[in-house]
Amino acid sequence: MESCLNTEKDVDKVLAKFSNYKRQYESSLQQLEDQLNSLKSELLQLPSEEPIGKHQAMLTQYNKKIKTVGQKMSASHKELHGSVSRIGKTIDKNFDADCSSVIPAPFCPDPQHEKLLNQAICEHYFRQGQMLVAEDISKEARLDIGDEWKRPFVEINEVLLSLMERNLEPALEWADRNQSSLREKGSSLGFLLHRLKFIETLKIGRAAQNEAIIYSRKFQAYAHEHSKEIQTLMGALLYARQGLANSPYSTLLNEQNWDEICAVFARDSCAVLGLPANSPLLASFTAGCTALPALIAIKSVIEQRQCTGVLNDKDELPIDIDLSASQRYHSVFACPILRQQTTESNPPMRLVCGHVISRDALHKLITGSKVKCPYCPTVQAPNSARRVFF
Ligand SMILES: [Zn+2]
Structure with missing residues (x-):
């Protein structure tokens, strides 16, 4: 982390220099342009019988100015170039470039493993909503990915994007369609979506009070599991006229509701579709980031003791890597x-x-x-x- 911060500091310095340089050359170019325009109008105003020498003197003076500005800009550009190349040195100093030595070779000896890896990369991009990138990888890696396989990712992503734009409708429609599976998994997604929709209606105020009362009928289906929360929502209804912001129910307006609904939707929709909540590629990458520094640290010890080959064991690492609880997917004994x-x-x-x-x-x-x-x-x-x- 410290290495990242060190590099980031240098990158920030260069970015500041870049914007400074941009400001400088923009104002210098603007000045030159203004001068050129005034020179042009001056030249046009000169009577034609004026001796040619005067025209020349004016142009020579302007030329000199251009040269000076050019030289100044080129000097600051050179300095900028030096700062950019210093970032490369900072990266070399702060990061171990030779992490490939802790990866057993060959990396993917089995074509089946290679296919699985490519599939994980492809799935990751589908989850991220980067459909074009995912399609390209799928074509290049010759993965046999049909529309059936892609559809859930595309759908989840579209609903998530709508939720981020504060549009609940696609998510409500999805939850209605998958109601029985969500109940089977013990998910509260359906209730949380209706709750948020109800709060959004209350936010409109006096005009939407009747609408909110009618909408509250949706809570009947959840009365058993969420009775306390439904009571609170019904209490809030009394304050719809005067506005929730100045009522004892102002906490219902918390902006975090939207972050929460996005997280719950991402988790529960994946569970319904039988997918892990995080992409397998991201999970492996996170575990790798935790493991890599420890592996690099013992690399030199292994080399000193001449017990190379320890890192080449197929299924096992030479040391225990303690991953966080979120990275544990199955019981071990x-x-x-x-x-x-x-x-x-x-x-x-x-x-x-x-x-x-x-x-x-x-x-x-x-x-x-x-x-x-x-x-x-x-x-x-x-x-x-x-x-x-x-
Ligand atoms: Zn015993």
């Missing part, structure tokens, strides 16, 4: 005996007594044809242990 996370090749095994250890630990504990649980003294047959799936 660490074997209490080997103190290692279980894997496909060393899965968790449930013993007859109910204690769970990894398969490798189980094999190590076998004496003769029996195994004794390390946590309780139950002695049992190793083959009675069962694999556990999280």
Whole structure:
């Protein structure tokens, strides 16, 4: 983060110099243009019998001025160029350019993996609403993406854009269409949208009071789960005439309502469509940003100890990377005996007594044809242990 701030500081300096330079040359050019125009009118006003020498003197003087301004501008441009090239040096100084060495080579040995990666990039752009970029990537990577696959992304994006423009209608229509799926997922999206629509109607004031009363019937469907909030909204109705801003219900006008509805829509619409709330590419990138500094830091240690190859292991990193809770997508189990996370090749095994250890630990504990649980003294047959799936 510090590296980014350092670079940003230098970039800001150059940008300030750029705008300064722009201001300078614009005013100098304007001055030259004004002078040229006055010179032109002066020349036109000169009587034709005037000796030619006078014309020449005026032009030579103007030429000199142009030269001086040109030289000045060229000198400040040179200085500007120096500042721009200094940014490159700042980047080199603050960032490790050689992060490729911590990436196992070859990066994508399996064509199937490459296809999945391209699909994740493509999906990311569809989610961002960058349809043209996504279509181009899909064509170049020869991904077989049909309209069926694209449609949910396009639709979600269109509704989100409307919500950002404070238009609730497309979102209300989407929520109505997917009402049963939203209820199944325990989503409050439908209620929140109607709530916001009701508040927006109340905001109109006296003229829309009847409209708000009629709209409040929509809350019947949500009476069971949201009774308290509905009571508050009905209370606010009493203040529609005098305006909500000066009422005890002024908190309902909070601008954050819109940010909240956008976030809830993005999350719940993805859940209904069976998609993760964040794009897989963004999730991987965020995890990579957290992991990279630690990996680069141990790179030199690995090289010093001449144990290269540690970073080339396919499924495992040489150190634990602690990602935030939002980056955890599934349960993990660490074997209490080997103190290692279980894997496909060393899965968790449930013993007859109910204690769970990894398969490798189980094999190590076998004496003769029996195994004794390390946590309780139950002695049992190793083959009675069962694999556990999280
Ligand atoms: Zn036990």
